[in-house]
Structure formats: structure tokens, C-alpha cells
Amino acid sequence: MSKIAEAVELMKESKYEEAANLFNEYIEENPNDPVGFINFGNLLLHIGEHESAINFFQKALSLENTTATAYYGIGNAYFEMEDFPKAQQNFLEAIKLGLEEADVYFMLGMSHQNQQQFKLALPYLLRAKEITPQDEEVVFQYGLALAQSELLSDAKKVFETVLELNESHSDALYNLGVISLFEEDVTSAVAYFDEALKYNPNHVLAANGKRVAEEAIN
Incomplete structure (x- = not known):
């Protein structure tokens, strides 16, 4: 097993310090290989060291400026820092x-x-759904973007698909109630x-929705 693969396995076991040591060794032995910097960046991202992670991803890009995974890593770091335009x-x-x-x-x-750019989100969430149609969170977020874009009949079908994947998805049920x-x-x-x-007995929005609906009946 290579040092990178071994370090990744250590990360899965939450042995971050040991993983960091292996990534460090790999970088010292292969200073011109962006892979070491990207993996160290991923480790830093995982433990919440976002700015340090960006530095490692940028180092990878300085070695190979077409490394897509480095841009993805930087995007994730900015997303976690809530700088969504840079992400x-x-x-x-x-x-x-x-x-x-x-x-x-x-x-x-x-x-x-x-x-709050719901319509701009749609094509990207749709593409994610096409690639992973069984991922209930991806499908749900696509449905939510449709609902927030006021495309309610389309949203309804997508939320129903979420329930086919997970009948107990309380947020999908709530949104179907709203529709x-x-x-x-x-x-x-x-x-x-x-x-x-x-x-989900603690679903405050569903409780409020039920109250509003029952008042409408009465």
C-alpha cells in the first residue's frame, strides 16, 4: 500500500495525526507531486482548518494548474467558511x-x-441527481430548489421520489404538505x-403547518 493510500485509511479511522505524518513524508519525498498537497489539504479541511487547507490546494495548483480536485477542495473550504461566491x-x-x-x-x-439563487441552482442539482439518483439528500435539495423557484408541480414529483427512497423523510413530507x-x-x-x-415529533414547521391547515378546515 502506498503512503497516500495508507494515510487515507488512517483518516477513515480518525487517526489524523498519523495520517498527517504520512502525507508529510510523501510531500518531502515527492515535492513536485500535487497529489500529496491535495491529500494534506483534504485532511486539513476535514478537521476544520479551512485557510490552511486552501494554502495546500493552492500549492498543488502552483505545481499543476489544471488539477480539478484542488479547485474542488478550495471550493469546499470557501463553502465551509460561508464565502459562497468564491466557492x-x-x-x-x-x-x-x-x-x-x-x-x-x-x-x-x-x-x-x-x-437565494434558486433558479441558478437548478441545473447543477439536476445534474447531481442524474449522476446519483439514489442519493435522497441530492434528490431532496433538487426538489427544494424547484419549490423555491415556484415550480410546484415539478417539486411535488421530486419530493414523492424522495419518499420512494426513504418513506420517513420528514422534510419531504412537510414540503408535500405545503404544496x-x-x-x-x-x-x-x-x-x-x-x-x-x-x-419527527420535533418538526416545528410541520406542527405549524398542521395548525394552519386545521384552522382552514375549521
């Missing part, structure tokens, strides 16, 4: 350089979502809110 720029660069993975499209979509209210189907709305509360 967005770096995720886009990673995609331009050929990174064709659900995660980068999802994170780019979420960067737009966090800036039912917009459709003036108050009975269905109450049923969705009840179902959301069954799986």
Missing part, C-alpha cells in the same frame, strides 16, 4: 477542468441555494404534516 467560482473551475462527479455539481448548486396547501387540498396537507410529525 461557486472554484467548483465551476473544477467542472471546466473535467471533474464529472455528483459532489461537485451538488456543492455548486448548494452555493447558489445559499445565496398541498397551495393546491388548496387541505385534507392532504394535514395528512402529510401528520406523517412528518410521526417520523
Whole structure:
């Protein structure tokens, strides 16, 4: 097993100091290989050292400026720091350089979502959903972006798909309840809110939605 692979395994076991030592050794032995810097950057990102992580990713780019995973790493660091415009720029660069993975499209979509740019998020979240159609969080966030873009009939179908993946997804149930209210189907709305509360009794929005719906009935 290579030092990089060994260090990655140590990271999975939360042995970060040992992993860091191996990454360090690899970098000392291979100072012109961006892979060592990218992996060390990922480690720093994982433990919340975002600015230090960016430095390592930028070092990787200084060695090889077309390294898509380094841009992806920088994007993740800025996302965690809630600098969504910079996150967005770096995720886009990673995609331009050929990174064709659900995660980068999802994170780019979420960067737009966090800036209230719901319609701009849609194509990226859709692409992430196409790549990983079984990932309930990806599918849910796509549905949420559709709902926030006021495309309610499309959102409804997507939230129903989320429930096919996980029938106890309380946020999907809550959103179906809200859509039912917009459709003036108050009975269905109450049923969705009840179902959301069954799986998550502390779902405040579902409790409020149920109260509003029941008041409409009475």
C-alpha cells in the first residue's frame, strides 16, 4: 500500500495525526507531486482548518494548474467558511477542468441555494441527481430548489421520489404538505404534516403547518 493510500485509511479511522505524518513524508519525498498537497489539504479541511487547507490546494495548483480536485477542495473550504461566491467560482473551475462527479455539481448548486439563487441552482442539482439518483439528500435539495423557484408541480414529483427512497423523510413530507396547501387540498396537507410529525415529533414547521391547515378546515 502506498503512503497516500495508507494515510487515507488512517483518516477513515480518525487517526489524523498519523495520517498527517504520512502525507508529510510523501510531500518531502515527492515535492513536485500535487497529489500529496491535495491529500494534506483534504485532511486539513476535514478537521476544520479551512485557510490552511486552501494554502495546500493552492500549492498543488502552483505545481499543476489544471488539477480539478484542488479547485474542488478550495471550493469546499470557501463553502465551509460561508464565502459562497468564491466557492461557486472554484467548483465551476473544477467542472471546466473535467471533474464529472455528483459532489461537485451538488456543492455548486448548494452555493447558489445559499445565496437565494434558486433558479441558478437548478441545473447543477439536476445534474447531481442524474449522476446519483439514489442519493435522497441530492434528490431532496433538487426538489427544494424547484419549490423555491415556484415550480410546484415539478417539486411535488421530486419530493414523492424522495419518499420512494426513504418513506420517513420528514422534510419531504412537510414540503408535500405545503404544496398541498397551495393546491388548496387541505385534507392532504394535514395528512402529510401528520406523517412528518410521526417520523419527527420535533418538526416545528410541520406542527405549524398542521395548525394552519386545521384552522382552514375549521
